[in-house]
Amino acid sequence: MAAAGSSSRFAVTCGLLSQYMRERQQPQPPVTVLEAVAEEEEEEDARTMQLFPPRAAAADGVATPSAGTAPLTIFYDGRMVVVDDVPVEKAAELMRLAGSACSPPQPAHAAALPEMPIARKASLQRFLQKRKHRITTTSEPYKKAAVASPAPEKSFAVAPVKDEPATWLGL
Amino acid sequence: MGGEAGERRLGRAMSFGIPDVALGLVMGFVEDPWDRDAISLVCRHWCRVDALSRKHVTVAMAYSTTPDRLFRRFPCLESLKLKAKPRAAMFNLIPEDWGGSASPWIRQLSASFHFLKALHLRRMIVSDDDLDVLVRAKAHMLSSFKLDRCSGFSTSSLALVARTCKKLETLFLEDSIIAEKENDEWIRELATNNSVLETLNFFLTDLRASPAYLTLLVRNCRRLKVLKISECFMLDLVDLFRTAEILQDFAGGSFDDQGQVEESRNYENYYFPPSLLRLSLLYMGTKEMQVLFPYGAALKKLDLQFTFLSTEDHCQLVQRCPNLEILEVRDVIGDRGLEVVAQTCKKLQRLRVERGDDDQGGLEDEHGMVTQVGLMAVAQGCPHLEYWAVHVTDITNAALEAIGTYSSSLNDFRLVLLDREANITESPLDNGVRALLRGCTKLRRFAFYVRPGALSDVGLGYIGEFSKTIRYMLLGNVGESDQGLLQLSTGCPSLQKLELRGCFFSERALAVAVLQLKSLRYLWVQGYKASPNGTDLMAMVRPFWNIEIIAPNQDEVCPDGQAQILAYYSLAGMRSDYPHSVIPLYPSV
Numbered sequence: 001m002a003a004a005g006s007s008s009r010f011a012v013t014c015g016l017l018s019q020y021m022r023e024r025q026q027p028q029p030p031v032t033v034l035e036a037v038a039e040e041e042e043e044e045d046a047r048t049m050q051l052f053p054p055r056a057a058a059a060d061g062v063a064t065p066s067a068g069t070a071p072l073t074i075f076y077d078g079r080m081v082v083v084d085d086v087p088v089e090k091a092a093e094l095m096r097l098a099g100s101a102c103s104p105p106q107p108a109h110a111a112a113l114p115e116m117p118i119a120r121k122a123s124l125q126r127f128l129q130k131r132k133h134r135i136t137t138t139s140e141p142y143k144k145a146a147v148a149s150p151a152p153e154k155s156f157a158v159a160p161v162k163d164e165p166a167t168w169l170g171l
Numbered sequence: 172m173g174g175e176a177g178e179r180r181l182g183r184a185m186s187f188g189i190p191d192v193a194l195g196l197v198m199g200f201v202e203d204p205w206d207r208d209a210i211s212l213v214c215r216h217w218c219r220v221d222a223l224s225r226k227h228v229t230v231a232m233a234y235s236t237t238p239d240r241l242f243r244r245f246p247c248l249e250s251l252k253l254k255a256k257p258r259a260a261m262f263n264l265i266p267e268d269w270g271g272s273a274s275p276w277i278r279q280l281s282a283s284f285h286f287l288k289a290l291h292l293r294r295m296i297v298s299d300d301d302l303d304v305l306v307r308a309k310a311h312m313l314s315s316f317k318l319d320r321c322s323g324f325s326t327s328s329l330a331l332v333a334r335t336c337k338k339l340e341t342l343f344l345e346d347s348i349i350a351e352k353e354n355d356e357w358i359r360e361l362a363t364n365n366s367v368l369e370t371l372n373f374f375l376t377d378l379r380a381s382p383a384y385l386t387l388l389v390r391n392c393r394r395l396k397v398l399k400i401s402e403c404f405m406l407d408l409v410d411l412f413r414t415a416e417i418l419q420d421f422a423g424g425s426f427d428d429q430g431q432v433e434e435s436r437n438y439e440n441y442y443f444p445p446s447l448l449r450l451s452l453l454y455m456g457t458k459e460m461q462v463l464f465p466y467g468a469a470l471k472k473l474d475l476q477f478t479f480l481s482t483e484d485h486c487q488l489v490q491r492c493p494n495l496e497i498l499e500v501r502d503v504i505g506d507r508g509l510e511v512v513a514q515t516c517k518k519l520q521r522l523r524v525e526r527g528d529d530d531q532g533g534l535e536d537e538h539g540m541v542t543q544v545g546l547m548a549v550a551q552g553c554p555h556l557e558y559w560a561v562h563v564t565d566i567t568n569a570a571l572e573a574i575g576t577y578s579s580s581l582n583d584f585r586l587v588l589l590d591r592e593a594n595i596t597e598s599p600l601d602n603g604v605r606a607l608l609r610g611c612t613k614l615r616r617f618a619f620y621v622r623p624g625a626l627s628d629v630g631l632g633y634i635g636e637f638s639k640t641i642r643y644m645l646l647g648n649v650g651e652s653d654q655g656l657l658q659l660s661t662g663c664p665s666l667q668k669l670e671l672r673g674c675f676f677s678e679r680a681l682a683v684a685v686l687q688l689k690s691l692r693y694l695w696v697q698g699y700k701a702s703p704n705g706t707d708l709m710a711m712v713r714p715f716w717n718i719e720i721i722a723p724n725q726d727e728v729c730p731d732g733q734a735q736i737l738a739y740y741s742l743a744g745m746r747s748d749y750p751h752s753v754i755p756l757y758p759s760v
Contacts, residue, residue, distance in 0.1 A: 014209035021214040116673045116698050116733065118590060118620065118647075119262040120526055123346055123375045124501075127453075127477045128528045134427060134454070135479075 191220065198224050223247055230254070231668075232693060233271065233295065234717070235741045238279030250289035250315075251280070257695050257737055258670070260294050261320065264697065264735070266721065268750040270296075273321075277301045281308035289315035291343075297321045302328040310335040317343035325350035326357050326378065333360035341370040344378075345399065353379050362388035374399035374422045374451070382407040389415045399423055402453055406436065418444045422451035422474065426459045438462045445469075449497070453477045457484050467491030474499040476525050482539045486511045496520045501527040502541045502562050502589075509545030513552025520555050526562040529591050543570035543596070550577040560585040560618075565595050566625075571603030575610025584611060585618035585645070588625060595622075601630035608637035615640060620647030620672070628655030635662025642690075645670040653680035660684035666691055673698040678707035685711045685738065696736040708736065708756060717741045718756040719749075 072086040120128075189197075198221060201207055211221040227250040230236060234255070241248075255271030257264075273295045280287060281304050290305075290313065302324055313336045318324070326349060332342070342361070358380055361368065371388070373380070378401045385403070389395055389411050398415065400423035408424055421443075426436075441462040443450075450463070451474030460480060463470075470492050475485065476499050485500060485508035495516045500508070502524050512519065524541055542565040549556070550573040557580050566588055574584070584607070588595065604619065604626065617638065619626065626649040635658055638644070642665050650656060656676045660683070667690050676684075677700040685694060702708070705720060712718065717739055723732035745755055 010206050011209040014206075014213050017213040118526070118587060119264065121261055122263050123261075124476065124525055125263075131454075131479065132528065 194220050195224055204229070226250060227289075228252070232739050232741075233276065234743055234746050235692075235739055237743045238276050240742060242279060242283045246283070247286050248284055249286050250291075251284070251287065252291040252293065253295065254293040255296075256294035257735075258294075259695065259697070259735070266750065266752045269721070269753060270746065270748050270750065272748065273297045273301050277305050281305055286312075288312055289341075291315070291317040291319060292321055293317075293319040295321050296323040298323045299325055299328045302332060306331055306335050311338070314338050315341040315343075317341065318347050319343060320346045322348040326354040327351060329357035330354075330360045333357045334364050337365055338367060339365055340367055340394075342368065342372070343370065344373040344376055346375040347373075349376055349378055352377050355379050355381050355384055358384040358388055362391045365392060367394060368392040369394045370397040371395065372397065372399040372422075373401055376401050382411060386411045386414055389418070393417075396420060399451070405438070405441070405452075405459075409442065412442050412444055415444050417446050419446050420449040420472070421447060422449075423453060425453045426456060427454035448472065450474065451477070451499075454479060457481065460484055460488055463488060464491050468494060470495060472497035472499075475504075476501055476523075482508055485539075490515055492516065494518060497522075499523040499525070501525045501539070502564070503527045503539035504541070505539030506542055506545035506548070508539065509541060510548045510552075513548040516553060518555060519553040521558040522549065522553070522556060522561070523558075524561040526587070526589060529589065540564040540591070543567040546570040547573045550574045554578070555580055557581060558583045562587045562589055564589050564591050566600065566603075566621075567597045568600055568603030568606075571600060572606040572610075575606040575608070579610055580613065581611045582613045583616040584614060585616070586620070587618070587647075588621040590622060595625065598625050599627045599630055600625050601627055601633060604630050605633040605637060608634065613640065614638070616643040617641050618645035618647075619649065620645065622648050623673075623675075624651075625649070627651055628658060631655035632658035632662075635659035638663050638666070640665055642666060643668045645672075646674065647672040648674065650674055650676070653677050656680045656684050657687070660687040663688055664690060668693040670695045671699070672696070675700055678702045678705065679710060681736070682708055682710035685716075692740045694736065694738040698733055699736070701734065705756065711738065712756065715740055715742060717745065720754040720756065722752050722754060 069085040069087050070091070071084050072091055194217070198207075198210065201210065204227075207221055207225060211218040222244050224247070225245050226248065228241070228245055228248055229252040230241065231254055233253050241251075253273070253276060255273075256269060259265050260269070271294060273292050276292075277297075280290070287309060290309075297318055310332075316332065316336065316339060321344075329344075329349070332339070355378065361371070362384060368388075369392075371392075380400050380403055382403060385398075385400065385408070389398070394417075395415065396417060397420040398418060399421070402425040403423060405424045405426050412418070426438075438459050438461075443462075443466055447466060448470060449472035450466075450470060451472075452463075455475075455478040457480065460478075467488070468491065471494060473488075473492060473495055474497075475488070480488070480503070482503055482505040485504040489495070489498070489508065489511050493515050496518050498512065498516065498519060498521070500523070504512075504524065509524075512522070527539065541561060541563045543563075546561065546563065546566070547570050549559075550570075554577060556578050559574075559578065559581060560583075563586065566586070574581070578584075600621065608614065608617075617634075619634075628651050631646075631650045632655065634644075634646075641663065644663070644666055646669075653676055656674070657680060666688055669688070669691060671681075671694075676696075679702070681694075681696060681699060685691060708718060708720075719737045721735040721737060723734055749755055
């Protein structure tokens with residue numbers, strides 16, 4: 001608790017510092033970021049390794065900060081077209097057009113999700129198979145089960161077992 | 172932010188100035204990578220000082236950046252950890268050819284990173300050629316080398332590593348798939364060329380290891396404290412344990428040898444070194460369990476996941492281990508076993524309860540089940556738990572509330588509700604989840620994998636609202652509609668990595684959630700409402716955000732061969748090694 005709290009306070013302080021530095025260097029207000037993006041991340045974009053470039057990422061499709069022209073990306077029927085230098089008005093018009101032709105909410109034709117078995121870690125799966133094999137071959141009560149189930153791989157850590165339902169969920 | 176008064180305060184602080192030497196010294200004491208990130212964002216100068224003094228970096232997704240970019244920013248790295256394949260790979264859900272080659276990284280590492288001493292590769296494909304290149308460049312430097320759930324290399328490369336990396340203190344190969352597994356010459360090379368080894372781990376591999384070589388290793392490497400091996404008959408390891416005077420951590424072995432006549436197995440007075448603190452034994456049964464009794468009080472860690480023990484055996488054994496800090500079991504331990512844990516193990520910090528053999532056609536010799544009863548006992552009895560992963564057969568709101576009340580030290584909680592029973596006692600679990608999240612304020616990681624109906628949209632809203640500190644989340648079979656996901660995505664301010672499975676969310680909702688979750692940098696989804704041609708996913712397209720669809724394998728007989736979405740921030744752009752099974756959604760211009 002204490003560590004977590006102090007750590008986040010530390011980050012906040014650093015955030016304040018970074019804002020201060022920015023303001024001192026550039027008197028004009030920062031560019032408006034459309035999406036809610038952490039202050040620190042924006043900074044990272046501008047000054048550091050740019051691992052997460054939210055300023056660009058935040059731009060919402062056509063809404064570019066400067067008026068004029070911008071590239072237009074259209075996805076249609078699984079294809080994509082990129083048109084450079086499309087004026088804002090043209091883009092807006094296109095979108096109005098597309099919006100008017102838009103079909104009402106998609107009918108629920110998508111079937112319910114097929115069931116997915118809960119998964120088991122591959123290492124444990126291998127163990128259980130091998131365990132089953134050993135028990136069935138060494139102790140009487142399980143002989144019957146041994147006949148019913150296929151003989152598992154002999155070694156413990158074999159390559160991923162392909163013929164087993166991949167059990168998932170990871171802990 | 173801060174107003175005028177705040178600015179004045181900051182202004183004064185900055186005007187004093189901090190000399191570089193002082194700054195460097197102070198930064199030397201800041202080890203937390205999150206604090207380091209915050210420092211690096213203050214200004215260019217601080218960023219430079221941080222970059223030059225950063226000793227360790229973890230790249231959580233190898234495709235999120237390039238080796239060259241990493242080197243340019245952190246030229247003085249001493250330690251690097253790289254992860255590639257999604258976590259689902261550990262559950263056989265990712266195609267073998269998905270990607271994750273270590274080659275580009277190893278080429279760059281070998282040519283640069285002049286201070287690199289420790290390398291940890293997780294879920295990557297590492298070829299013999301890669302290891303050859305690495306060894307040529309770094310053999311004289313490497314002190315820690317981990318190939319963690321990797322594949323693609325053979326024991327001949329291990330021999331090369333063993334022969335040439337004479338400073339190696341840690342060699343880790345756990346759960347890797349290694350070719351030429353019968354050849355154990357590499358262990359002899361290690362024993363004869365290395366005298367500083369402290370940790371050797373090839374647990375959960377199928378590498379052969381002759382007891383003679385292992386004993387030689389223990390005799391020559393006098394600092395060896397951790398030895399985790401593959402299967403090796405325990406009666407052949409008697410000499411090894413007599414020799415390993417300072418061994419603290421042992422895993423592997425085997426109490427089961429098909430070739431051995433049962434009567435000739437005698438474990439009476441089996442000897443373990445007195446320094447031994449952590450144990451994981453394979454195929455241990457009721458009869459052999461007694462070899463542990465004299466050592467129980469000394470043990471801090473016990474892993475019984477890979478044993479044949481019954482519920483009663485677990486009770487007997489755990490009772491003798493009051494100082495356990497780490498316990499790993501299958502759910503065969505049952506509520507009764509967990510009650511013993513709660514009464515006995517007051518120092519417990521980590522508890523893992525894995526799923527046993529409950530598949531159809533599984534053996535019905537495991538009657539253990541874990542329910543709200545066991546959970547409540549542990550919550551009340553083990554106040555120091557920090558990590559708790561558990562597979563349960565039943566669960567109630569009250570049990571989750573108890574965890575919120577008593578387990579306030581938890582930073583990682585993962586719960587899976589199994590599908591053994593047709594019904595569970597109580598549903599939905601919305602209020603229980605809210606109480607848990609409210610109480611466990613240190614949670615960084617949270618997994619909640621239940622069944623349809625067990626967590627409503629309201630519950631998802633609670634997760635969004637009360638998970639301020641959670642960075643990683645796995646949710647399975649939760650929610651009722653898109654509304655739940657959208658509600659969740661208005662909160663979760665720290666969430667960086669989200670995995671969803673079996674939830675009925677549309678692509679549109681997934682896309683909106685990605686745009687709303689402000690810290691999110693990694694998303695994995697399997698089981699969702701797909702739109703025709705995946706066009707609705709395009710709503711999440713944006714610069715630097717790589718989106719990949721992993722197509723289900725058509726040849727696979729698996730019933731759950733469903734498409735997966737993997738999306739992550741990347742400065743490396745689109746990757747160039749897609750196999751046929753991976754379809755990138757990325758502006759192709």
